[in-house]
Amino acid sequence: MADSLPIPLTSPLSSAQKTSLINLVRRAAKAEILPRFRNLGSGDVATKSGRHDLVTEADTAAEAMLARGIQSMFPHALVVGEEAATADPELRNKIGDAELAFILDPVDGTWNFAHGLGIFGVILSVTRFGKPVFGMLYDPLADDWISAEEDGQAEFTRAIGTTRLLTVSDGGELGDLSGFTHYNYLPQEAKPSVARALPDLGRSTSLQCSCHEYRVIARGGADFLLSGTLNPWDHAAGILICQRAGGVARMLNGDDYTATVSEGYILAASNEATWEKLRDHFAFLLDDAKA
The missing domain is CATH 3.40.190.80 (D-Maltodextrin-Binding Protein; domain 2)
Incomplete structure (x- = not known):
């Protein structure tokens, strides 16, 4: 279990805290997202702002599990999930004042997910007064993730434990x-x-x-x-x-x-x-x- 004390603003997440967050995301995907992939009933999908803006049971259940886990590990932190912010738009306005905020997209690519396409993921970011200091892009199907902190290089990690550093393209004309x-x-x-x-x-x-x-x-x-x-x-x-x-x-x-x-x-x-x-x-x- 990660330390329950607030994280000092002068320090990044500890190794144990990062591991706890990553494992929480993986557990939420295994418990709440993957069992529902290509297994949604007509009542498991709803619309939000329009017919192309969807929310599924996987979104709400995964966000609830992630929020509970993060709040348990970091009781003083602000947790802002996409679905919670949709229900309460004022929640988003609190990010800039929060010394520590966790921002969640429990199923990014919900339209793809709801239509059986395997291009979806879980996004988790940590911010301090709105500035991102940790980010994770998780692929539930492959069980691998890309992560970075504000003072380190982006890493690609597989579930088997291998990690490599990442570099963007050379760009061009x-x-x-x-x-x-x-x-x-x-x-x-x-x-x-x-x-x-x-x-x-x-x-x-x-x-x-x-x-x-x-x-x-x-x-x-x-x-x-x-x-x-x-x-x-x-x-x-x-x-x-x-x-x-x-x-x-x-x-x-x-x-x-x-x-x-x-x-x-x-x-x-x-x-x-x-x-x-x-x-x-x-x-x-x-x-x-x-x-």
């Missing part, structure tokens, strides 16, 4: 870049301009799962991610992991990312030169925001 653009979730007024900009890139797609998109970037398989949907449970862990794998991830306007930001665009890229090329290519989004 716009026409050679591949990455992820959350086009369907952009503001309606931005879509025509973004659609005209996408053909200048080598490849732009979406996995409908931020967990796996950031995993691909951290492993060097893609060069960028652009998103205008700023839910902290989607991005806080991935941005830290991208940075600790050698990449650049900040707001499109150049501001540093924190889990408190709710408007604007996130741009992650493999290096500074590539980030700047993409920033210039999508700079019209900043003008649109000012209009």
